Amino acid sequence: MLIHMQTDSLCMRSDAPQPPEKPLQGSQCCVLDDGLSVVLTRYRASQAWVEESHTPHTGAGVIMTFGLQGHSDYRERWGPRIDFRHGHTTVTAFHQSQGERHIPEGEAVLQLRLVASTGWLARYLGERYQSALPASAGSRSLAFQPTSAGSRAHLQALQASIQTGGSRIQTHIHALSLLGEQLEALLPKPRHTQHIATADAERIVQAHEILLNELDRPLTLAYLGARVGLGEQKLKQGFRRMFGTTPQHFLHQQRMRHAHTLLENGQQVAQAAYATGYRHPSNFSLAFTRFFGYAPKAIKQRNSL
Structure with missing residues (x-):
């Protein structure tokens, strides 16, 4: 299984007069397929933190964020605020998004993200995925809701697999199960x-x-x-x-x-x-x-x- 540490290319700023201490952060990324990856990200900020962010993913696609601990939000430069919260699932369509990530003071944040590109979506869903994607650059929130019991079980297994370097096939199974549950609820049924x-x-x-x-x-x-x-x-x-x-x-x-x-x-x-x-x-x-x-x-x- 391909797992590596990664950090986004970000331009940091703070609303405080003096530059604050950079939040502790780290990400583990597992590439599951061409155009499909899972990312486990941790943040801990000693004081409120704002970072300007350009989506590191090329092209367009869908991101599913599962809040495992704490909360943060992303404020699209041309759109609304997108929330990420413990116990909730946030589904977002993106296309060259630019905005700000906000981390509250003292907050310990743990999030698991599934990132699917348009190419991957097209291979598995045909044209059904197109209605979910933004017509122009930016992000669009598709769902924000409590994480279901079924998803929580897959999340626990997927998190353990990423952290311990578990079986690749089990990682695929749990990731695809999470994707399937969310996408089938959001995208048009084939007719x-x-x-x-x-x-x-x-x-x-x-x-x-x-x-x-x-x-x-x-x-x-x-x-x-x-x-x-x-x-x-x-x-x-x-x-x-x-x-x-x-x-x-x-x-x-x-x-x-x-x-x-x-x-x-x-x-x-x-x-x-x-x-x-x-x-x-x-x-x-x-x-x-x-x-x-x-x-x-x-x-x-x-x-x-």
């Missing part, structure tokens, strides 16, 4: 249906952008269809074909992720509720708890520790 006309596809992409950029508005399927000039049924079916989910489910997922970020940045529950389209904070709290498995107030309590 033998009529091709989407170019004009309709453009309208569906426009609807997708509206959902991403107007999370605070009461976006119904009827309103969205009228806005882009498509019937509700055609919009719903086309959206599922192109993005592997319904507009309503996609909107809910994006709202919850955005609300989580707002709460972590210190906003009150009511503020996060209004910013994500909820007019009643109690309804927001219920939806948030069902989605993440813990209440919005738990974030404020955790940040105050």
